[in-house]
Amino acid sequence: MSTIGILAALHDEIATLLTAMGSGAVTHRIGQRDYHVGEISGQNCVVVLARIGKVAASATAVTLIREFNASCVIFTGLAGAVAEHVRIGDVVVAQSLLQHDLDARPLFPRYEVPLLGRSYFDADVQLAALLGACAKDYLQEDLPAQVSCEIRTVFGVISPVVHCGTIISGDSFVSSTSGMEALRTCLPDALCVEMEGAAVAQVCFEYGVPCGVVRTVSDRADCSAGIDFNAFLTQVASFYSAGILRRFLMSYSG
Numbered sequence: 001m002s003t004i005g006i007l008a009a010l011h012d013e014i015a016t017l018l019t020a021m022g023s024g025a026v027t028h029r030i031g032q033r034d035y036h037v038g039e040i041s042g043q044n045c046v047v048v049l050a051r052i053g054k055v056a057a058s059a060t061a062v063t064l065i066r067e068f069n070a071s072c073v074i075f076t077g078l079a080g081a082v083a084e085h086v087r088i089g090d091v092v093v094a095q096s097l098l099q100h101d102l103d104a105r106p107l108f109p110r111y112e113v114p115l116l117g118r119s120y121f122d123a124d125v126q127l128a129a130l131l132g133a134c135a136k137d138y139l140q141e142d143l144p145a146q147v148s149c150e151i152r153t154v155f156g157v158i159s160p161v162v163h164c165g166t167i168i169s170g171d172s173f174v175s176s177t178s179g180m181e182a183l184r185t186c187l188p189d190a191l192c193v194e195m196e197g198a199a200v201a202q203v204c205f206e207y208g209v210p211c212g213v214v215r216t217v218s219d220r221a222d223c224s225a226g227i228d229f230n231a232f233l234t235q236v237a238s239f240y241s242a243g244i245l246r247r248f249l250m251s252y253s254g
């Protein structure tokens with residue numbers, strides 16, 4: 001059976017998955033990461049906390065592929081909204097990913113990964129379709145039961161939806177309206193911004209391993225992003241990640 005590599009940037013996102021693995025899980029410590037190997041919903045999985053940022057996520061993705069022979073890699077986490085129509089509580093499933101802070105001009109065009117000759121890395125089409133369907137079902141069927149109406153109202157999560165498209169990544173937490181608007185202007189196709197996905201997608205491209213990235217929108221990447229992010233992380237995020245991945249693992253057929 002194939003092995004699904006599951007990466008998350010934050011502990012709250014994988015805690016429920018680790019519980020689902022139960023006592024049969026075996027933990028391997030490599031490069032200061034704990035790789036938890038076990039079964040969830042009948043699927044062989046390796047679950048690992050990648051930590052934050054492109055280097056941390058890339059190093060972890062390489063280990064998943066080289067040491068654990070992951071046949072696909074799924075990254076779950078939070079993101080700040082960039083596109084105007086993307087709201088807190090929505091889910092974004094990547095179709096393609098780009099590193100917004102990569103700039104080797106004048107040697108190479110802005111955003112292009114030197115010597116790879118490309119700026120965008122595609123998520124696997126089938127993984128993206130399945131993650132999108134699972135996220136949609138999660139929002140409709142599970143979220144209302146898992147997160148109280150009061151908490152959803154506090155965060156303005158009224159009718160959350162799933163978006164599919166471009167996710168941008170960079171080694172900075174975007175927390176100013178001017179920073180967010182600069183991204184929106186330079187990269188008008190960007191739906192949301194985070195700090196790892198495009199780096200993992202590049203690693204997966206280089207190793208020929210299918211990759212999927214699913215992000216829950218925790219903030220608007222503006223001056224209240226830090227407050228919104230932390231509150232969302234502790235009160236809502238873990239439900240989204242675990243709920244979407246639970247559905248994904250139940251439906252995935254390799």
Ligand code: ADE
Pocket residue numbers: 078079080081172173174175193194195218219220221222225229
């Ligand atoms: N992840 C969640 N929110 C983010 C933001 N505003 N900037 C970068 N990464 C994020």
